[in-house]
Amino acid sequence: MYAEERQQAIAEEVRVAGRASVAELAAKFDVTSETVRRDLAVLERAGHLQRVHGGAVRPEVLRVIGELGIDERETEQTEEKAAIGRAALRFLPPDGGSVLFDAGTTTFRAAEAMPRDRDLTLITNSLPIAGLLAGRHADGLHSLGGRVRGLTQATVGAETVAALGRLRVTTAFIGTNGLSEAHGLSTPDPDEAAVKAAMVAAARRVVVLADSSKMEREELSGFAGIDDIDVLITDSGVDPQFSAALSARGVEVVIA
Numbered sequence: 070m071y072a073e074e075r076q077q078a079i080a081e082e083v084r085v086a087g088r089a090s091v092a093e094l095a096a097k098f099d100v101t102s103e104t105v106r107r108d109l110a111v112l113e114r115a116g117h118l119q120r121v122h123g124g125a126v127r128p129e130v131l132r133v134i135g136e137l138g139i140d141e142r143e144t145e146q147t148e149e150k151a152a153i154g155r156a157a158l159r160f161l162p163p164d165g166g167s168v169l170f171d172a173g174t175t176t177f178r179a180a181e182a183m184p185r186d187r188d189l190t191l192i193t194n195s196l197p198i199a200g201l202l203a204g205r206h207a208d209g210l211h212s213l214g215g216r217v218r219g220l221t222q223a224t225v226g227a228e229t230v231a232a233l234g235r236l237r238v239t240t241a242f243i244g245t246n247g248l249s250e251a252h253g254l255s256t257p258d259p260d261e262a263a264v265k266a267a268m269v270a271a272a273r274r275v276v277v278l279a280d281s282s283k284m285e286r287e288e289l290s291g292f293a294g295i296d297d298i299d300v301l302i303t304d305s306g307v308d309p310q311f312s313a314a315l316s317a318r319g320v321e322v323v324i325a
Contacts, residue, residue: 076108080117083125092126103308104165110285120158120286123283142195149280149304149325156325160276164188166239170198172223172261173244175278177201192238194264196223218260227259231269243293245279247286248301253294255287256278262290269293274300282305293318295320307322 070078075098082089082097094105109125112118116124157179161168164187170176172195180198183191185205193199194213202210215229233278243265247255254269254277256262269275275297295318302323303312312322 072108075100076112076310078128079105079108079125080112083112083118083127088126089122092123092143094124102306106281106285106306106308107310113286120282121182122206123282146280146304149306150175150178152304152325153278153280153302154180154182157276157278157321158182158184160242160274160300160302161187162189162239162274166190167192167236169193169236169240169241169272170195170202171236171243171265172198172221172267173278174198176242176244179278184193188196190238192236196222196224197207200319201243215264216260218258221258221261225258225264229264230267233271236271240274240276241268243268243275243277245277245283245292247281247288248277248279249287250295250311250318251283252287252291255289255291257288257290259290262292266292269297276300276302278302280304281308284308284311 079089079094091102091105095102109118109120113120117126119128133323153175167190170180170191170193177195177198180201190209190211191202192211193204193212194215196217199210199212213224213229213232215224216226218225246252246257256265269292277298277300279301284303284307295315298320300323301315301325305324316322
């Protein structure tokens with residue numbers, strides 16, 4: 070079966086059923102998961118479907134579902150996120166440096182893996198991360214103020230952005246809902262995008278923590294370009310061609 074024929078069949082499968090998983094499609098068409106993800110990326114750009122974690126849905130289904138909250142996202146890609154969080158530790162600065170943790174379930178895993186014996190200044194806009202670190206690194210912890218966005222439990226708004234504008238941190242661990250070569254990093258909410266952009270601007274080194282389901286996706290609000298990224302830590306589900314394209318643009322790609 071040619072790629073175009075397979076893509077037409079996948080589009081029809083999603084149109085009729087409303088959704089389909091990568092694993093199911095790979096088994097049905099006897100191809101790899103990476104091939105299915107590439108097919109879904111092509112179909113998404115053409116407007117036939119919308120990719121979600123582990124598969125795809127009809128576009129109108131996603132509009133009903135909306136952005137997932139932190140509790141729902143916490144149950145997805147758990148092993149991959151934990152491995153990514155552990156891999157992030159190699160990019161911690163030397164003692165005396167500073168680390169900025171973006172809000173998100175994958176950045177939470179990096180905070181969870183933080184060793185207790187490091188002398189670092191830790192900064193975050195995430196209520197869950199602040200709560201976690203308060204019991205372990207209270208002396209060096211700073212929580213950014215602002216309006217709390219209940220869906221992600223992150224502080225956002227002008228106060229948060231202004232505070233970040235006064236900072237220059239050693240390393241920022243940034244989360245994202247989408248990463249594409251053409252449009253860089255993106256997230257559904259404009260307020261969160263503004264905070265993430267300020268985090269990227271405040272950091273000497275930007276380390277993006279994102280599982281492979283976020284690759285080749287584009288959300289509503291962009292906040293950084295590929296050239297703003299120093300390191301991407303992801304999992305083995307990433308398309309090798311996409312990974313190679315990022316590497317060619319100077320991004321260090323780490324497979325956790």
